[in-house]
Amino acid sequence: MTVGHAPGSLAALPARGFTVAMGQHAGPRTTYDTAMAAAYVAGRALPSSAVQAWMTAARPHLPGRSGRLLDIGAGTGRFSTALAQACPATVVACEPSAAMRAACQAFCPSDVRIVAGTAEALPFAEDTFDAVWASQVVHHVEDLPRFAHELRRVLAEGGAFLLRGGFGAVTDIPLYRYFPGAWSADSTHPSLPHITDVLAAAGLGRVAHAQVPQVFAADGDELLYKVGTRSLSPLAALPDAEYHAGVRRLRADVARGAFPGPVTERLDLVVFR
Numbered sequence: 001m002t003v004g005h006a007p008g009s010l011a012a013l014p015a016r017g018f019t020v021a022m023g024q025h026a027g028p029r030t031t032y033d034t035a036m037a038a039a040y041v042a043g044r045a046l047p048s049s050a051v052q053a054w055m056t057a058a059r060p061h062l063p064g065r066s067g068r069l070l071d072i073g074a075g076t077g078r079f080s081t082a083l084a085q086a087c088p089a090t091v092v093a094c095e096p097s098a099a100m101r102a103a104c105q106a107f108c109p110s111d112v113r114i115v116a117g118t119a120e121a122l123p124f125a126e127d128t129f130d131a132v133w134a135s136q137v138v139h140h141v142e143d144l145p146r147f148a149h150e151l152r153r154v155l156a157e158g159g160a161f162l163l164r165g166g167f168g169a170v171t172d173i174p175l176y177r178y179f180p181g182a183w184s185a186d187s188t189h190p191s192l193p194h195i196t197d198v199l200a201a202a203g204l205g206r207v208a209h210a211q212v213p214q215v216f217a218a219d220g221d222e223l224l225y226k227v228g229t230r231s232l233s234p235l236a237a238l239p240d241a242e243y244h245a246g247v248r249r250l251r252a253d254v255a256r257g258a259f260p261g262p263v264t265e266r267l268d269l270v271v272f273r
């Protein structure tokens with residue numbers, strides 16, 4: 001079973017479901033407009049077992065009843081929803097893109113509050129939250145020290161920052177074998193040691209780190225479908241020719257039966273306090 005967003009037909013998607021804008025200093029960045037929101041809903045759904053694996057890893061760090069939890073860069077709300085179900089805290093989803101917020105509104109339960117804002121200028125008073133979750137967002141943040149300062153400001157004393165992302169080797173994520181340029185050393189993704197240093201300077205120390213296996217696609221056909229939505233920002237940022245060459249290699253392997261069963265990848269959950 002897929003949580004929230006059922007895969008639809010590729011034909012229903014715009015030919016190119018995103019635009020790529022140049023960031024100030026970190027290379028191409030994805031613009032989360034209406035087309036990308038549609039591509040994201042179609043291409044980034046996770047099976048409920050994968051979402052539950054993340055909630056199992058996160059649960060020891062989540063607030064209890066009367067607590068407050070912030071999901072930064074919540075996107076379409078796939079994790080805001082899961083977090084609201086995994087703990088009794090009040091969940092707030094903060095997201096800068098109006099298109100992603102609209103998708104989030106459609107997807108999240110009504111008790112999740114959805115607010116416009118960026119990681120670098122969080123629209124909340126100090127000490128508001130007992131935990132902050134940020135999934136696959138940190139590579140979009142243009143000013144990491146500013147983000148770290150904002151985290152420290154809105155987190156209550158002893159509060160947890162839960163960072164979800166892929167910080168391991170390229171081999172942890174099978175699809176990037178076909179798109180080596182999307183995972184190169186000069187990509188826009190800040191490394192975990194760098195993020196850890198920036199957060200430490202703001203007073204947040206690393207207290208836990210787990211690698212969480214998740215099923216990204218049920219089989220090769222679904223992997224091909226998800227890659228075809230181009231809703232992963234490293235694929236969105238690739239030159240078209242490089243992206244299409246990778247798709248051709250993947251399609252040939254799928255046709256050869258290289259992915260007969262679930263395609264599992266490993267991402268990281270890193271916790272700071």
Ligand SMILES: C[S@@+](CC[C@H](N)C(=O)[O-])C[C@H]1O[C@@H](n2cnc3c(N)ncnc32)[C@H](O)[C@@H]1O
Binds near residue numbers: 072077095096140233
């Ligand atoms: C890859 S999506 C992740 C969405 C969601 N967290 C998830 O895991 O499904 C990245 C999200 O970060 C948002 N974003 C981009 N720049 C941001 C910033 N400076 N601060 C907060 N969110 C940002 C985008 O609009 C997009 O919704």
